[in-house]
Amino acid sequence: MMAALAKAISRATRTDVDVETLKVLVIFSGAGLLLSLVAAMIYGQAASAALF
Template identity: 90%
Template sequence: MMAALAKAISRATRTSVDVETVKVLVIFSGAGLLLSLVAAMIYGQPLNAALF
């Protein structure tokens, strides 16, 4: 799966992308998503009340 994703990115950007680079990107993207979800759960209620 990672090899196919790396190959697709390589074809789309026309640069050489190896599997390790894709793994690092996926890990950091997942960590950022998790952090965003936690922040939304903690600060979601006051932010929602302030907007409406």
């Protein structure tokens, strides 16, 4: 699946996209999303406590 995704991106952007580069990009994007979700959960709890 990763190879197919890399091939599709390569065709769309007309650049050579390596599967390893795509894996690193997916890992960092996932880590950033996880960090954002954790921060939103913490901030959401703090905002709820401040309002009530």
